[in-house]
Amino acid sequence: MAGHSKWSKIKRQKGATDAKRSKIFTRLIKEITVAVKEGGPDPDGNPRLRLAIQTSKAANMPKDNIERAIKKGEGGEGNYQEVTYEGYATHGVAVYVECLTDNINRTVQNVRTIFNKNHGSLSTNGSLEFIFDRKSVFVIRRGEQPADEEELTLELIDAGADEVEFEEDYITIYGAMEDFGSLQKKVEELPLEVETAELQRIPNTTVEVHDLEALRKILKFIDALEDDDDVQKVYHNLELNEELMAELG
Template sequence: MAGHSKWANIQHRKGRQDARRGKLWTKIIREITVAAREGGPDPDSNPRLRLASEKAAAANMPKDNVTRAIQRGAGGTDGANFEEIRFEGYGIGGAAVIVDCMTDNRQRTVSDVRHAFSKHGGNLGIDGSVVFQFQHCGQFLFAPGADEDKIMEVGLEAGADDVMTDEEGLIEVVCTPSNYAAVKHAFTDAGLEPEVSDVIMKALSETELDGEDAQKMQKMLDALEGLDDVQEVYTTAVMDETE
């Protein structure tokens, strides 16, 4: 995979997210609101809310914002009417794309997502058209040079399913969504802090893109991620460093 550095792509993505901190807070508030509405206001008994609250802390969101979002969701009022929609489609080179949204206006969201796909050379698919190419799982990524033996020992003991290291030394740990919190807390207790950790849709295969195709794909992903109603975008595309 010469030129397709997973570690470089992770750093690039984190940089784009940091630049969009205001939008990130909006995404997290929506996630907290819906999580509290569906599973209750207590993070100890609501794993989804606990994860969203941890994301808020990592994004340096004020605690008052988190509390208000939980209250809105648990009370079912003032902004708690968001619904979740998942879109599936294809990008450049047939790369699979999943777009998870939260919206209070389904018609607007469908129109915006469809436009972002078509404008940038992709096309929206039907439900089930690409989701089989992804695995719903917890993922932890550790930078090259991290203590692989310790990560493996702690992760597997806490319930992780697999620990993998690529040619760059990037260490990836995956687990079931239900074991995510236990694995995360085990790493924290052991003093092991991943660069990235989340419950995601992990691509089971990769679609490698270079040059102009990579640039076009990145523009499409940026357009999708820039939509107000979009929470997460997942893709099988792996791109070289074009920027």
């Protein structure tokens, strides 16, 4: 699982930019609504809703917005379906798109158009399973008091963590998808300041693109997907590093 720290850091940097967009709230409201319809309005008995609320709070969504989204789900509003699309950008970069939509025809048309305009190609669902591993990922803000890294790591491993990475300002915890609940419980018990807690698709192989213009076009493609209202998350296996990102400006 080497290289996860770099992946997480780039994702955090990009997430900080995404959080400035009003669309982030729309996506979180959709997720809360679906979670309530699936498992009810009580976050204590609904892990998906608890996670959605936690993520919303980390994104500084007002409490009133969260409560309205829960009531919306209780009232049966927002008939959203979860759909995914898989394909490739240029240079063989794998792209995995997760959507929540109330109109699949619109969504597939929009996603297909974005792929075509950016010289990408859609593939059949399941074709990228060998590239991405579904992982539980928790990003923790490090407090003023330094944690005993060895002791914390052992506790988290007991709860199902595969790997714990310590950086200056953050701790990133990785675990199997099936261990999300036990890890979430442990993180809440300790307690730790959670910035994000989610299931992510982590690439087990990456693709490097050294041509800056080509890299710019691929990132523009990914941004176009993320800007679509029906798209919740976009994962890719493009190898990103701080030097290239700095050159891109």
